[in-house]
Amino acid sequence: MNSPPTELTPAPPPARGARRAARTRAAILDAAERSFRAEGYRGSRMEDIAEAADVSIGSIYNHFGDKDGLYHALAERSAELFARYMAAAYEAGDTPLEQVMAAGDAYLRFHLEHPGAFRFMAFDGVEAGPPIADDEVAARISGRVAELIDGFRAKIQEAIDGGEVRSELSSHQLSRFLWGAWNGVVALGLRTDRLALTEDEIEATIQTGRKLVVEGLVTPGARTADGDARARLVRIVSPDTPD
Numbered sequence: 001m002n003s004p005p006t007e008l009t010p011a012p013p014p015a016r017g018a019r020r021a022a023r024t025r026a027a028i029l030d031a032a033e034r035s036f037r038a039e040g041y042r043g044s045r046m047e048d049i050a051e052a053a054d055v056s057i058g059s060i061y062n063h064f065g066d067k068d069g070l071y072h073a074l075a076e077r078s079a080e081l082f083a084r085y086m087a088a089a090y091e092a093g094d095t096p097l098e099q100v101m102a103a104g105d106a107y108l109r110f111h112l113e114h115p116g117a118f119r120f121m122a123f124d125g126v127e128a129g130p131p132i133a134d135d136e137v138a139a140r141i142s143g144r145v146a147e148l149i150d151g152f153r154a155k156i157q158e159a160i161d162g163g164e165v166r167s168e169l170s171s172h173q174l175s176r177f178l179w180g181a182w183n184g185v186v187a188l189g190l191r192t193d194r195l196a197l198t199e200d201e202i203e204a205t206i207q208t209g210r211k212l213v214v215e216g217l218v219t220p221g222a223r224t225a226d227g228d229a230r231a232r233l234v235r236i237v238s239p240d241t242p243d
Contacts, residue, residue, distance in 0.1 A: 025063050027053040029077055032070050033116035041071060072137050078117035079144040084239040085110040086148055096158035097165060097218065097231040103152055104210045106236045107182045108203055113240055121145065122183045149175060164222045164231065174217075181209060207233070 031052035035044040046067060050057045064070040089106035093099035111118040153175035159165040185205050188197040197205065210233050218229040 021063075024053075024055055024059060028055060028060055028063060028070070029074055032074055033114075036071070036074070037116035037119065041067075072141075074117070075120045075141050076137070076144075078114075078120035079141055079148070081114060081117050081239075082110055082121050083144070083148055085236070086151065088236040088239050090155065092234045092236045093232070095164060095231060096155055096162055097214070097222070097229075098234055100152070100155050100159055100165075101210050101214050101231060102234050102236055103155070104178065104182060104206055104213075105234070108186075108206050109236060109238050111186050112199060112203070113238060118186070122186060149179060152179070159217075163219055165217045166219055169217070178213070182206060185209065 028049065031049045032044070035049050035052065044067075046057055046060055049070075050060055053060075060070060064073055085106040086103060089102035090099045092102040092105075110121075153171045156165065156174050157171040160167055160169065160171060185197070186202055188195055188205075189199065189202050190196075214229050214231055214233065218231065222230055224230055
């Protein structure tokens with residue numbers, strides 16, 4: 001006689017101590033991100049980061065080892081956070097081309113909502129940051145970023161294969177061009193001369209670029225009777241937006 005099926009027992013929730021440790025770790029990383037962005041790596045003091053996170057200095061050392069370890073952990077978190085924004089872009093569009101163009105909006109939202117984390121992704125760190133001496137950590141971070149860009153390239157290739165984007169274009173070259181163009185526009189916000197852009201100007205410039213790019217990419221078959229691209233320039237739902 002067969003035994004009745006056994007119901008799966010739900011996994012127990014994280015222990016209270018683990019949840020508290022996760023909150024503490026996140027608070028430290030948030031404070032470090034703000035400090036590194038405002039003061040640079042060398043100008044940031046562990047005492048100030050601890051005070052901003054409302055933890056003891058010892059807690060920072062317990063979680064991250066030292067200042068370099070804190071910096072490296074922040075770089076890793078930035079890569080994973082950016083992955084969430086790119087995933088939101090791929091969920092926003094109905095076609096591969098719409099998803100490609102939504103990635104531009106995701107890039108902008110990531111910069112606006114997490115400017116400190118953005119610098120790790122776009123400019124390989126923050127001002128005067130330490131080189132990542134741990135080969136394993138460095139490979140993990142650079143590999144994750146390369147994986148995200150290659151996923152973007154694959155999405156462009158989908159749009160080419162599906163007849164939305166001109167077949168003579170290289171998905172590899174186009175993915176790097178768009179990545180570099182978005183970086184360049186955002187970098188103008190870091191300038192202190194007449195070329196500097198405000199946050200509103202950065203957003204408007206990237207949106208203008210998205211319009212120009214989508215009209216230049218699409219094939220005749222992916223246009224309306226009036227000659228305009230059918231692909232919508234959709235906006236993403238930020239991963240930080242509460243449900």
